[in-house]
Amino acid sequence: MTSKPNAISKAHPYRRASALNTQQVTAGRLVGDTCDRDWIWDREVETETHEPAFARAASAWEKQFRHLMDRSPFYAHKFREAGIGQNHLPLKEIANLPFTTKAELKEAIDEDPPFGSNLCVAPEQVKRIYQTSGTTGAPSVLALTRADMDMWTVIGARTYFATGIHDHSSVLTTFGAGPFVAGHTHFVLSRIGSRSVPVAPGDTDRVIFGLKAGLADTLLSTPSFAQYLANRLEKSEPNPKSMALSHIVTGGEPGGGVPAIRDHIQTVLGVTVTEVMGIGDIAPSLFGECPQQQGMHFCGGGHVWVELVDPDSREPMTIEGGALGELVYTHLTREAMPVVRFLGGDIVRIEGSPCACGRATFRMRVVGRLDDMFIVRGVNVYPTAILAVVGEFRPRVTGRARVIRKGPEVSILPPVPIEVEVPAAHGSDAALAAEIENAVHTRLTFRCKVELIPEATFGESGYKTKLTVTRL
Numbered sequence: 439m440t441s442k443p444n445a446i447s448k449a450h451p452y453r454r455a456s457a458l459n460t461q462q463v464t465a466g467r468l469v470g471d472t473c474d475r476d477w478i479w480d481r482e483v484e485t486e487t488h489e490p491a492f493a494r495a496a497s498a499w500e501k502q503f504r505h506l507m508d509r510s511p512f513y514a515h516k517f518r519e520a521g522i523g524q525n526h527l528p529l530k531e532i533a534n535l536p537f538t539t540k541a542e543l544k545e546a547i548d549e550d551p552p553f554g555s556n557l558c559v560a561p562e563q564v565k566r567i568y569q570t571s572g573t574t575g576a577p578s579v580l581a582l583t584r585a586d587m588d589m590w591t592v593i594g595a596r597t598y599f600a601t602g603i604h605d606h607s608s609v610l611t612t613f614g615a616g617p618f619v620a621g622h623t624h625f626v627l628s629r630i631g632s633r634s635v636p637v638a639p640g641d642t643d644r645v646i647f648g649l650k651a652g653l654a655d656t657l658l659s660t661p662s663f664a665q666y667l668a669n670r671l672e673k674s675e676p677n678p679k680s681m682a683l684s685h686i687v688t689g690g691e692p693g694g695g696v697p698a699i700r701d702h703i704q705t706v707l708g709v710t711v712t713e714v715m716g717i718g719d720i721a722p723s724l725f726g727e728c729p730q731q732q733g734m735h736f737c738g739g740g741h742v743w744v745e746l747v748d749p750d751s752r753e754p755m756t757i758e759g760g761a762l763g764e765l766v767y768t769h770l771t772r773e774a775m776p777v778v779r780f781l782g783g784d785i786v787r788i789e790g791s792p793c794a795c796g797r798a799t800f801r802m803r804v805v806g807r808l809d810d811m812f813i814v815r816g817v818n819v820y821p822t823a824i825l826a827v828v829g830e831f832r833p834r835v836t837g838r839a840r841v842i843r844k845g846p847e848v849s850i851l852p853p854v855p856i857e858v859e860v861p862a863a864h865g866s867d868a869a870l871a872a873e874i875e876n877a878v879h880t881r882l883t884f885r886c887k888v889e890l891i892p893e894a895t896f897g898e899s900g901y902k903t904k905l906t907v908t909r910l
């Protein structure tokens with residue numbers, strides 16, 4: 439066994455499923471997929487139990503820790519300040535290391551631009567650079583060596599393969615080639631060997647042309663866009679289910695796992711919806727949901743170490759069914775810009791194990807972003823919970839909604855202002871607003887004030903939907 443990413447990447451065999459337990463033959467496959475491949479990309483890593491998975495991670499971490507101490511001025515300084523000497527720190531003691539925040543990584547870049555004091559290789563070894571969206575301040579960069587790119591591709595291949603994308607799939611992707619890390623998906627599809635039909639983000643007409651022409655059986659998009667597409671085709675097409683499209687993989691924001699959103703897309707388009715998730719600073723695709731549709735499997739085994747912590751106290755929690763916490767990530771094999779105990783800001787619920795697909799890796803569903811969370815009378819609320827309630831009022835609503843905040847305070851006094859997008863005909867439906875307010879009160883136990891916003895004026899159609907907006 440080796441922790442070298444390029445060694446693991448060559449392990450892909452396309453084993454025949456006939457060699458596997460016949461009862462499992464359909465468990466990891468999409469409905470209608472009659473191919474005979476193994477549906478697990480990296481069976482050794484993805485099905486191993488905790489003990490060998492930990493041993494694999496621990497040996498990779500040994501090298502990664504030395505790399506950080508030797509090559510990262512940022513971490514050498516940070517660890518020294520935390521009282522960690524040059525000595526080896528084993529993986530089982532990783533909770534003794536300090537967390538890393540997005541703001542610190544940004545400071546490290548500002549300190550020594552363009553790559554920052556956490557660049558651990560010579561600049562000539564940087565072979566690919568992505569930029570972050572810079573939603574809070576100026577964009578920053580993510581530098582990758584050749585091995586880093588391969589590591590992202592290996593994890594991405596496990597992730598997308600887990601959703602049911604195989605070499606026989608034909609995938610229309612709405613993710614651009616860059617500047618954002620989602621562009622790396624193109625390398626992943628190429629590694630899996632599927633057919634790729636790239637369309638620029640925002641080019642809805644070309645997506646619809648491609649789908650109606652039968653160019654693709656799989657679509658990669660944000661849940662906002664998939665929802666928009668379902669709404670639009672429901673109105674414009676006599677039978678949207680007749681298209682060759684059978685699978686939509688959502689990513690880039692939560693939503694694909696919200697039942698009201700997922701069910702609507704599946705019903706209108708006659709597809710299976712699975713979701714994926716990644717974190718730019720760690721790996722752009724790191725979690726993939728299998729056709730069992732019971733949450734996203736962790737796919738970074740051997741390359742990324744994940745911890746779960748309490749979002750308030752940041753105390754370690756056990757990754758077990760039912761646990762609700764914030765995910766913390768540590769690279770095990772990253773060369774250029776490795777991070778340690780990175781606070782990802784995603785609050786997730788761990789799903790019970792094991793999965794019928796045979797993967798032993800833990801599964802989770804995103805509950806919300808810590809940034810989006812607010813508190814009403816002492817109760818934590820994530821806007822995705824509001825989407826789940828609002829979505830049930832389709833077709834009188836489109837499925838999009840957002841919470842309006844009056845300032846930076848985390849606590850909001852009821853009634854909580856919520857804007858709900860509706861088709862033009864329901865723009866002044868007072869009864870609808872009252873029904874949604876009642877449903878939110880019954881289900882989420884707080885009072886809200888709903889304002890209905892017609893589609894034409896809701897704004898930011900297409901790619902992503904901001905779940906909370908601050909208006910002073």
Ligand SMILES: [Zn+2]
Nearest residue numbers: 728730793795
């Ligand atoms: Zn599974």
